[in-house]
Amino acid sequence: MDPKAYKEMLLEILYTPYRQCTACPLGSLGRTHVVFGQGNPNASIMFIGEGPGRDEDLQGLPFVGRSGQLLNHVLEAVNIERKDVFITNIVKCRPPHNRQPLPNEMDTCKKILLLDQMKIIRPRIICTLGSTALQGLLDKPCKITQVRGQKLSYAQTPLIPTYHPAYILRNPKELNQFAEDLSLVASMAQTLDTL
Numbered sequence: 595m596d597p598k599a600y601k602e603m604l605l606e607i608l609y610t611p612y613r614q615c616t617a618c619p620l621g622s623l624g625r626t627h628v629v630f631g632q633g634n635p636n637a638s639i640m641f642i643g644e645g646p647g648r649d650e651d652l653q654g655l656p657f658v659g660r661s662g663q664l665l666n667h668v669l670e671a672v673n674i675e676r677k678d679v680f681i682t683n684i685v686k687c688r689p690p691h692n693r694q695p696l697p698n699e700m701d702t703c704k705k706i707l708l709l710d711q712m713k714i715i716r717p718r719i720i721c722t723l724g725s726t727a728l729q730g731l732l733d734k735p736c737k738i739t740q741v742r743g744q745k746l747s748y749a750q751t752p753l754i755p756t757y758h759p760a761y762i763l764r765n766p767k768e769l770n771q772f773a774e775d776l777s778l779v780a781s782m783a784q785t786l787d788t789l
C-alpha cells in the first residue's frame with residue numbers, strides 16, 4: 595500500500611471512535627460536526643489553527659470560511675497547494691460563540707487526536723496559526739507578535755508560528771508579515787524534502 599493510502603486508513607481508524615466525541619466540554623456545547631482536519635495525509639506541512647468556526651462546524655471541514663479563503667490566497671501566493679498540505683485545529687469542535695478554547699479543552703483534544711494525527715502524518719514542518727494554537731501545542735503562554743516567523747521546534751519537528759488568518763482580516767497591515775512567514779514555511783519544506 596502506498597504511504598498516502600496507508601496514512602489515510604490510519605487516520606480513519608483514529609477518527610472512528612471520536613465521531614460523536616464528548617471527551618471535553620466542547621462535545622456537549624452545540625457543535626454540529628467534529629472537524630478532524632483536511633488534506634494530504636502524507637503532507638510535509640501541517641497547519642494547526644485554533645478551532646472550527648461557524649462555517650467549519652456546518653461543513654465539517656477546517657478553514658472554509660473567510661479566514662480559510664484568505665489562507666488559500668496566501669498559500670497560492672507562496673506556491674503552496676492547499677491539497678498538498680494537511681490542515682487541522684487544536685480543538686476539533688466549535689467553541690460556543692467562537693470563544694477561545696479553554697486549556698483543559700485543548701489539552702484533552704490534543705492528547706486524543708492531534709498528537710496521534712501528528713504521529714501518523716509525520717509532517718516535516720508544523721505551522722501554527724495564531725497564539726491560541728501555539729499555546730495549546732506548547733502548553734505555555736506565548737505572544738504571537740514576539741515569536742511569529744521564528745524557527746522553533748515541537749517534538750524535534752521544525753515549527754514556525756504565525757498569525758491566524760482571522761487576525762489578518764482584522765489587521766490587514768500585517769498581511770505582508772503573514773505572507774513572509776508562509777513563504778519561510780514553503781522554502782523550509784522544500785529544503786527538508788530534498789534532504
Ligand code: SF4
Nearest residue numbers: 615618621686687703
Ligand atoms: S474538542 Fe476534541 S476532545 Fe473535545 S469533544 Fe471535540 S473532539 Fe472531543
